[in-house]
Amino acid sequence: MTAVLDFFYPRYCPCCSVRLSSAENGVCPFCMIRMARYCEATVQARDRLDAIYLLSGLDSLFLYQKTGLIRKAIHDFKYNGNKSLGNMLGRMGARTFQWSQGGYDCIVAIPIDPVRKMKRGYSQTDVLAQAVSRETGIPFLPDALCRKAFSHSQTAVTAMEREENVSKAFSVRKPEMLKGKRILLVDDILTTGSTLTAVGLLLEACGVQSIRIFTLAVTE
Numbered sequence: 001m002t003a004v005l006d007f008f009y010p011r012y013c014p015c016c017s018v019r020l021s022s023a024e025n026g027v028c029p030f031c032m033i034r035m036a037r038y039c040e041a042t043v044q045a046r047d048r049l050d051a052i053y054l055l056s057g058l059d060s061l062f063l064y065q066k067t068g069l070i071r072k073a074i075h076d077f078k079y080n081g082n083k084s085l086g087n088m089l090g091r092m093g094a095r096t097f098q099w100s101q102g103g104y105d106c107i108v109a110i111p112i113d114p115v116r117k118m119k120r121g122y123s124q125t126d127v128l129a130q131a132v133s134r135e136t137g138i139p140f141l142p143d144a145l146c147r148k149a150f151s152h153s154q155t156a157v158t159a160m161e162r163e164e165n166v167s168k169a170f171s172v173r174k175p176e177m178l179k180g181k182r183i184l185l186v187d188d189i190l191t192t193g194s195t196l197t198a199v200g201l202l203l204e205a206c207g208v209q210s211i212r213i214f215t216l217a218v219t220e
Helices: 002-008 029-034 045-049 069-079 083-097 114-120 124-136 159-169 194-205
Strands: 055-064 106-109 145-147 170-172 182-190 210-219
Touching: 029 069, 045 055, 045 182, 045 194, 045 210, 055 069, 055 083, 055 182, 069 083, 069 124, 069 182, 069 210, 083 124, 083 210, 106 124, 124 182, 124 210, 159 170, 159 194, 170 194, 182 194, 194 210
Parallel strands: 055 210, 106 182, 182 210
Antiparallel strands: 145 170
16 A cells, blocks of 8 residues: 555655655655764753753754754654654654653653644644654653743744743643653753753642653754
């Protein structure tokens, strides 16, 4: 069936535009090999999350570079409707980090701005979390968090104002559902860490037992 669909609706690698075979998914093997991998020893992105007291670890697949291949892949996933790529990357994360053996109680995804979700038709973090859940069997709680829409662009404010706005952007719908839980928190990219820190502190206030974070990539 995949071969038939590929004949009528060919798929292409978002990084190099080569046509994918029926056995390939997401990106071509050549581009996957060339994607820069994240290494905590050299980038130390976990330091950006030091304010989260109950953080048990940070898992990330790639190093996000402005001219890197993972940037093209994530852009295609987020803005061009390539949810199959997100599914593949979520499965890749689950198989790489073996969360099914970690005793996690549930998966929670960082919600995106509801206006952006409406325009795209989906949340990229939900797609990732669902893929991880299917691969590991860990339940995904899609409505654990909610996020308000900003009435103006956050690029026009100072870093301090942006951090304050981010801290007010999220809320927990049913805190009692998360109390005592070991949480696997999913996001697409770790940049300054302000969003993940804000959500991490919010989860801690709910009485969770621990938080482990998975992102597709971290910035340099």
